[in-house]
Amino acid sequence: xxxxxxxxxxxxxxxxxxxxxxxxxxxxxxxxxxxxxxxxxxxxxxxxxxxxxxxxxxxxxxxxxxxxxxxxxxxxxxxxxxxxxxxxxxxxxxxxxxxxxxxxxxxxxxxxxxxxxxxxxxxxxxxxxxxxxxxxxxxxxxxxxxxxxxxxxxxxxxxxxxxxxxxxxxxxxxxxxxxxxxxxxxxxxxxxxxxxxxxxxxxxxxxxxxxxxx
Numbered sequence: 001x002x003x004x005x006x007x008x009x010x011x012x013x014x015x016x017x018x019x020x021x022x023x024x025x026x027x028x029x030x031x032x033x034x035x036x037x038x039x040x041x042x043x044x045x046x047x048x049x050x051x052x053x054x055x056x057x058x059x060x061x062x063x064x065x066x067x068x069x070x071x072x073x074x075x076x077x078x079x080x081x082x083x084x085x086x087x088x089x090x091x092x093x094x095x096x097x098x099x100x101x102x103x104x105x106x107x108x109x110x111x112x113x114x115x116x117x118x119x120x121x122x123x124x125x126x127x128x129x130x131x132x133x134x135x136x137x138x139x140x141x142x143x144x145x146x147x148x149x150x151x152x153x154x155x156x157x158x159x160x161x162x163x164x165x166x167x168x169x170x171x172x173x174x175x176x177x178x179x180x181x182x183x184x185x186x187x188x189x190x191x192x193x194x195x196x197x198x199x200x201x202x203x204x205x206x207x208x209x210x211x212x213x214x
Contacts (some may be wrong), residue, residue, distance in 0.1 A: 009137075009159040012130040016123060016163065020170045023119030027177050030112045034181065037074040037105055038188040045195050052079060053202045059210035061086060074105050074188070075195045082203055090204050091130055097200075109185055116178055120171045127167020134160025152194065 039045040048067075055063035063085050068080035078101055082093045138157055 006137075008133045009130065009163070012126060012133065012163050013166070015126055016130075016166045016170060019119050019123055020127070021124075023116050023170065023174050025113045026112050026119070027174065027181060028110055029183070030116070030181050033109060033112070034184045034188055036072050038184075038191060039073055039075065042191060042194075045073075045191060046071075048076060049195060049198055049202075050198065056199075056202045056206040057209065058112075059206050061206065061210075064206075065140075074101065074192050075199070078192070078196060079199050082200070086203075086207065089206055093203075094200055097196065101196070106185070106189065113178065113181065116174055120174050120178070123170035123174075124167040125163075127164040130163020130167070131160040134158070134163065 039048070048071075052064050052067050055061075055067070065080055065083045068076040068083065071077065078097045081100055083095050085093050085096060088096075134157060137159065
């Protein structure tokens with residue numbers, strides 16, 4: 001029976017290691033995706049919008065599309081989506097762009113963060129399971145041996161304390177990192193939203209100019 005508790009202890013250590021690596025992987029992926037989709041500064045986004053507005057206000061949509069090519073940030077990709085689908089009308093394009101931003105960017109980030117949140121919740125629980133297993137092993141040692149070896153008893157208690165500590169050591173840094181990433185996501189959302197407002201205004205003026213030219 002003592003061997004069973006030892007195996008369970010090692011299994012819990014392994015489980016803690018696996019979910020810690022998964023949590024770190026997910027948070028790094030979210031961080032990298034936010035960095036990929038967001039301009040580093042508002043000034044950089046304004047430079048892009050300044051460049052796109054000139055042909056856009058003249059109704060030169062193909063030239064504006066060229067400026068959006070080969071860019072990974074959300075703003076150029078959304079602008080390109082609007083320009084490519086300009087024949088469906090302003091209102092439908094506006095809704096299409098907003099839906100795409102919510103689905104392909106924000107929803108994807110929230111999905112990845114939900115895994116991190118799962119790790120944050122499960123790591124302390126798995127550590128608590130290790131505590132229960134360790135204490136059960138300690139009580140089993142006390143109940144089955146008249147002359148208890150202190151080192152054996154200390155080993156069971158050590159498992160109980162270490163697994164709890166490991167669970168908390170995994171969850172606490174991930175909570176801090178999640179808060180930091182959430183702040184970055186909110187900043188990105190605000191930046192892209194303000195950029196879309198400016199772009200769509202110029203886009204509508206370009207459509208009007210194009211219609212008058214016909």
